[in-house]
Amino acid sequence: MRKKIVAGNWKMNLDHTAAQSLFSEIVNMVNDEVLGQQEVVVCPPSVHLYTLAQLAGKDAKVAIGAQNCHQAASGAFTGEISASMVKSTGASHVILGHSERRQYFGETDELLVLKVNTVLEAGLTPIFCIGETLEERNSGNHFDVISGQLKNGLFHLPAGSFGKVVLAYEPVWAIGTGLTASPEQAQEIHAFIRQQLADQYDATFAGCVSILYGGSCNAKNAPELFAQPDIDGGLIGGASLKSRDFTDIAKVFNHQ
Ligand SMILES: O=C[C@H](O)COP(=O)(O)O
Numbered sequence: 001m002r003k004k005i006v007a008g009n010w011k012m013n014l015d016h017t018a019a020q021s022l023f024s025e026i027v028n029m030v031n032d033e034v035l036g037q038q039e040v041v042v043c044p045p046s047v048h049l050y051t052l053a054q055l056a057g058k059d060a061k062v063a064i065g066a067q068n069c070h071q072a073a074s075g076a077f078t079g080e081i082s083a084s085m086v087k088s089t090g091a092s093h094v095i096l097g098h099s100e101r102r103q104y105f106g107e108t109d110e111l112l113v114l115k116v117n118t119v120l121e122a123g124l125t126p127i128f129c130i131g132e133t134l135e136e137r138n139s140g141n142h143f144d145v146i147s148g149q150l151k152n153g154l155f156h157l158p159a160g161s162f163g164k165v166v167l168a169y170e171p172v173w174a175i176g177t178g179l180t181a182s183p184e185q186a187q188e189i190h191a192f193i194r195q196q197l198a199d200q201y202d203a204t205f206a207g208c209v210s211i212l213y214g215g216s217c218n219a220k221n222a223p224e225l226f227a228q229p230d231i232d233g234g235l236i237g238g239a240s241l242k243s244r245d246f247t248d249i250a251k252v253f254n255h256q
Contacts, residue, residue: 002210005233006250007041008240019048025243030061038253041065041093046081053090065093071114083122094119097129099172109152127166134173159201167211168235174215183224186213190230219248226252
């Protein structure tokens with residue numbers, strides 16, 4: 001059975017003190033209020049990973065993730081961090097292929113396959129993002145863009161490896177804009193992604209992959225989005241910077 005997951009992407013926000021303070025609030029709220037089997041993941045800037053993993057402790061109900069890592073195991077790559085370094089902090093997840101990485105740092109589908117392999121080899125869970133721009137949606141190309149991102153990227157993985165990946169559909173036009181995809185729009189793409197997985201691997205496999213929605217998801221719209229049959233949770237940006245909002249989003253699965 002596929003997992004329900006709510007992951008927060010803090011992006012490049014919060015200094016060390018503010019990060020600890022927000023994270024402590026989230027851990028306390030999640031411990032008290034998150035009652036189901038849903039997984040909660042917080043992805044802070046990498047300089048905070050070790051401290052937050054220590055704060056979370058071993059039995060924490062909140063896992064920690066990085067927002068990126070390099071595809072190489074080690075070497076002369078000034079400014080970069082490796083998957084094994086992320087792992088050594090106590091983190092368990094890595095976001096890969098976020099549209100901001102694709103847009104501002106030139107990350108391609110082909111590069112991201114290398115990153116996914118490195119992350120999996122380190123024993124970490126990739127949260128792999130795909131999604132179309134507004135221009136691509138308006139020109140009716142969104143299905144082709146999504147299937148292209150899968151075919152050029154993750155479909156190079158054998159099913160055994162892909163089974164360890166969490167997918168996140170993030171329409172670029174909905175990220176940080178307040179323009180959430182409607183539940184119907186999001187469900188349509190999630191169902192399309194699952195069908196692509198069924199065609200590439202098989203239907204049973206496709207039914208086991210968690211596919212998160214990301215893009216202006218908040219405590220108000222999450223219940224309707226998460227009620228869709230192919231939406232297994234969210235990758236949350238802005239609303240993950242507020243403990244109450246983020247925990248309320250995670251709590252949606254208390255009742256599902
Ligand atoms: O990774 C998270 C997404 O970019 C969504 O960000 P947002 O919730 O601020 O729109």
